Amino acid sequence: MxxxxxxxxxxxxxxxxxxxxxxxxxxxxxxxxxxxxxxxxxxxxxxxxxxxxxxxxxxxxxxxxxxxxxxxxxxxxxxxxxxxxxxxxxxxxxxxxxxxxxxxxxxxxxxxxxxxxxxxxxxxxxxxxxxxxxxxxxxxxxxxxxxxxxxxxxxxxxxxxxxxxxxxxxxxxxxxxxxxxxxxxxxxxxxxxxxxxxxxxxxxxxxxxxxxxxxxxxxxxxxxxxxRPASRFVAEFIGETNLLSGWMRGTEGDKVVMDWEGTALKGKAPAGIPAEGKPITASVRLEKLGFHADRPQTANAVQGRVVGKTFLGSRMAMQIAVGDKDEPILKAYVDAETGQSVGSDPIWIGWEADHMAVLND
Missing domain, CATH: 3.40.50.300 (P-loop containing nucleotide triphosphate hydrolases)
Structure with a gap:
């Protein structure tokens, strides 16, 4: 405007x-x-x-x-x-x-x-x-x-x-x-x-x-x-996304800190900072997740395993189980060549705080 x-x-x-x-x-x-x-x-x-x-x-x-x-x-x-x-x-x-x-x-x-x-x-x-x-x-x-x-x-x-x-x-x-x-x-x-x-x-x-x-x-x-969707409705209606449900821990500067699957994650809150101790949901787009052999320097990182792949032409959709779970709870898009080279061994998945939006509902 x-x-x-x-x-x-x-x-x-x-x-x-x-x-x-x-x-x-x-x-x-x-x-x-x-x-x-x-x-x-x-x-x-x-x-x-x-x-x-x-x-x-x-x-x-x-x-x-x-x-x-x-x-x-x-x-x-x-x-x-x-x-x-x-x-x-x-x-x-x-x-x-x-x-x-x-x-x-x-x-x-x-x-x-x-x-x-x-x-x-x-x-x-x-x-x-x-x-x-x-x-x-x-x-x-x-x-x-x-x-x-x-x-x-x-x-x-x-x-x-x-x-x-x-x-x-x-x-x-x-x-x-x-x-x-x-x-x-x-x-x-x-x-x-x-x-x-x-x-x-x-x-x-x-x-x-x-x-x-x-x-x-x-x-x-x-x-x-x-x-930077402000609500779950927008995050789900526009494109595909990972929705991470956890608890509000607090803030670090302009970033929200949430507890997810026992890990502290950092993100931005486009619709405002939630109250501490409140259950919250965050959105991370599939293409913003990166795969690494060692723990990356990104603000957020979790260990997991690829438990499924779907070939989509120029890219591949990866289903990822986190921690000791067997069921996939994350999904990522990577280029087809990278996707073919990733096996079932444990890997690190990383993403930046700016790429995680804490939602208002």
Whole structure:
């Protein structure tokens, strides 16, 4: 976030559907040019927020401020906002050029201005050669680009994207993710993206807002949420992790000291220092564990044995039993070559305090 006035300010938004609370007192600022992703499971409130921003739902409480103007009660057509839907919602009886022009006609733009803007946006998104085609004649990726062109053509202040890549196959999805992020950077538009796909969120976003049961669990950069999750929900929802359950011993400087399997471990507490003597859980990502023949100089080190391996191509997943136990309680990712060279003899597993996040639940 920058110090400038936010483009979007969400103030205390709540939405009730009868007894169901879909959104619970959401407050959030979004800056000009940010790519913000709302991430969470079905029913967490992310799509409800998007629909309120677009004017398709009215909040039960709260306000939406867009570029300094209260638009809470304005209908969609009065807002400087556009939306890209999951199914693209292209008109099948219209050509690509007609689909893109449609929104400009609705806004009352003159024919000469429509022609100029159409040429401009089609050249920008490399759609010139498809101008006369109908949606049925386009691939999934091409239809996605047309839907984006139609949404961008009126030059909205805010673009809302409701799981717009959900209909694409895995390979095409990866290509379009990069293309969409590139378009966002080149236009410097503010994108509000909704998805339940964690990899998609990590790949594309400047900032991720993780939602759970209508509330914000954590708001931060992809790196912050992945390596420094504040809660168990975030740690488990985004990627794979080791969850270590133990007891709070105390602190050393800015680090928490916890007792785990009879060993003192050190980590950081993104959500605040827990009380001493309290049971706590910490998260360590699989790729942050290192294997060593002798005790390493890392802040944390335990002895264990590899009791299982899974080959994953360029890397290997290692299941590790700690101490005198036979059941694996840690999992690590190592490159395939390292994984093949590790046998069943006792080894040391080490990781740094900065790579262990003590969770708030």
């Amino acid at each position: 920058t110090d400038q006035k936010p483009l979007v300010r969400i103030e205390g938004l709540s939405k009730h559907f009868g007894e169901t609370v879909a959104l619970d007192n959401l407050t959030l600022d979004i800056a000009q040019g940010e790519f913000v992703t709302f991430l969470g499971p079905s029913g967490c409130g992310k799509s409800t927020t998007l629909r309120i921003l677009g004017g398709f739902e009215r909040p039960t409480h709260g306000r939406v401020i867009l570029d300094g103007e209260d638009v809470t009660n304005q209908p969609p057509e009065k807002r400087h906002v556009n939306m890209v839907f999951q199914d693209y919602a292209l008109f099948p009886h219209m050509t690509v050029a007609q689909n893109i022009s449609f929104g400009l006609e609705l806004k009352g733009m003159g024919k000469a201005d429509i022609k100029r803007r159409l040429q401009e946006i089609m050249a920008f998104l490399e759609l010139d050669s498809y101008a006369g085609r109908y949606p049925v004649q386009l691939s999934g990726g091409q239809r996605q680009r047309v839907a984006l062109a139609r949404a961008l053509a009126p030059d909205p202040a805010l673009l809302l994207l409701d799981e717009p890549l959900g209909a694409l196959d895995a390979k095409l999805r990866g290509q379009v993710q990069q293309e969409l992020k590139s378009i966002q950077r080149r236009t410097n538009k503010t994108f509000f993206f909704v998805t339940h796909d964690q990899e998609e969120a990590l790949t594309m976003s400047d900032r991720i807002v993780v939602m759970n049961k209508g509330r914000v669990e954590q708001d931060g950069t992809p790196e912050e949420l992945y390596f």
